[in-house]
Amino acid sequence: MVLTSLDDDQAVETVSIPLAGKSSIADYMVVASGKSTRQVAxxxxxxxxxxxxxxxxxxxxxxxxxxxxxxIDAGDVIVHLFRPEVRSFYNLERMWAFGDTPAAGNA
Structure with a gap:
């Protein structure tokens, strides 16, 4: 439902990161970008x-x-929505992808 909603709202570069074995805070983390603060909001x-x-x-x-x-903390899923510049600064995908193989295009 989260991914569908973000897709409907034309989120950019949406990534779903499984957190099993990495953290007990949630089952998944979703990271996506909007083109402006208005779109993110x-x-x-x-x-x-x-x-x-x-x-x-x-x-x-x-x-x-x-x-x-x-x-957005929805319990089992935590969603991070960024403007592109802020997303690249914090680079959450890299921080949470430890133990995973790099995604295509990120190697």
Whole structure:
């Protein structure tokens, strides 16, 4: 549902990272970019509403006022939405991909 929502909102470079064996904070981490703060904020708001409608609980959302980096904690899935410049600065995919083989194009 998270990936479909982000795809519908034209998220860029969406990556799903399984966290099994890496962390107990969630089962998956999803990282995606929006082209502007407006798009990042819109994707975050829509995704939060869909999570609440489908699962009956509101996810925790951090960073929405500036929308450079928005974190959505939906329990089993943690979603990070970035503007591209901020995403490349923090490079979360690299930090959480330890033990994995590099993705095509990232080697």
């Amino acid at each position: 819109s994707m975050a708001q829509k995704l939060s509403e869909k999570i609440k409608a489908e699962f009956g609980r509101s996810p925790r959302v951090e960073g929405l006022p500036t929308a450079d980096w928005v974190l």
